[in-house]
Amino acid sequence: MRMDIRQITYFVAVAQNGSFSKAAEMLSLSQPALSLAVKKLEEELGAKLFYSFNKRQELTDEGRALLDSARELLDAYQRTVENVHTSRTSRSGTFTLGLSPLFGACFFGDLIPEFYREYPDIHITVIEDGANKIDERIAGGQVDLAVTLKTERLATFASCHFTTQRNVALLHRSHPLAGEKELTVAQLREEPFAIFNQDFILHRQILSACHSAGFRPKIALLSSQWDFMVELVAKNHAVSILPKPVMDKHPDPNVACVPLSDSMKYWDIALAWNKERYMSNACRLFLDFVRAHLPPDDL
Incomplete structure (x- = not known):
């Protein structure tokens, strides 16, 4: 069975108007085309839906059984269409x-x-x-x-x-380089580093910058927690490199933040x-x- 929404619409229109000609006019469809569509629906259902009486199309028992369900189906179809249109502007x-x-x-x-x-x-x-x-x-x-x-x-x-934000070197406030206006990664070559682990792109960028500067960093800590790294710096156990906005929002009185000027300058x-x-x-x-x-x- 291949009954579609168009056939249901035609059937309901004939039932409501009691006439193929009036329904065809309402649907802007030719009467022969409408009659053929309803006949095809009857063939697919294996049931007569209308009979002629006193120049009107009246519903058979099968037609009345179909009408209520057809109206529900058309209402559901209309709601579905409206929901699709509404979703375009949904909040x-x-x-x-x-x-x-x-x-x-x-x-x-x-x-x-x-x-x-x-x-x-x-x-x-x-x-x-x-x-x-x-x-x-x-x-x-x-x-x-x-x-x-x-x-x-x-x-x-x-x-x-x-x-785009600046990266900064994090050093304990007593560190000899803490008062510099800018630093390069190369100036940190002797320091133990507390940096992000391999899940973070910043990890790869820091290692690459150290490699370009001609050294392999000594790793004191690999972590996924930036506040853990800051804590090690605050206790003078390591240096680190983090984006400046982190320290702007969460400053530590024991940590000096010095902007970087080399390949690690920007984030x-x-x-x-x-x-x-x-x-x-x-x-x-x-x-x-x-x-x-x-x-x-x-x-």
Whole structure:
């Protein structure tokens, strides 16, 4: 059986008008075409739906049985169409955001609550991980939108600029270099480092910068927790490299922050998503919201 919504519409129109000619006029359809469509429906159902009496089309028992269900079906179809149209401008829904804890600490503590105030019916599931892992989740379609660092891999995603910030060397306030205006990674070659682990792009960038400066860093700590690294610096057990916004929001009186001037000078952040995946309206609203509230670049 291949009964479709068009046939149901024609059947209901004839039943309501009691006439093929009046129904055809209402439907802007020729009477022969309408009669043929209803006849085909009767053949598919194996039942006579109308009979002629006193110049009217009256319903048979089978026709009356079909009419109530047909009306319910047309109502459901209309609601479905309206829901599709409404979804284009809906202010509700869900999506998944990939976010490094470091990005969250620097920028999203205010952004996400502000978004919720404007869009209370949109729910965000946040997946926290290092930027390396977040990039894998973008590629695998496990997140709808992500905040990541600008690297060569970013070219494989759809993306837009979020912010550029300065990186700083973290040293104990008593360190001989703590009073410098700027530092290079090379000046830290004798120091033990507390840095992010391999799940973070910053880990690879720091190792690469040290390699370019001609040394392999001594590692005192590999961690996923930036506050643990700051604690080691505050106790004069290590130095570290972190984005300046982290220390702006969470200063420590025992830690001096000295801007870097070499390849580690900047921290470039982007919003990225898999260009082969569909982006929901809820996710697009968040992307537009973030673009309208970008933090200023620190160049």
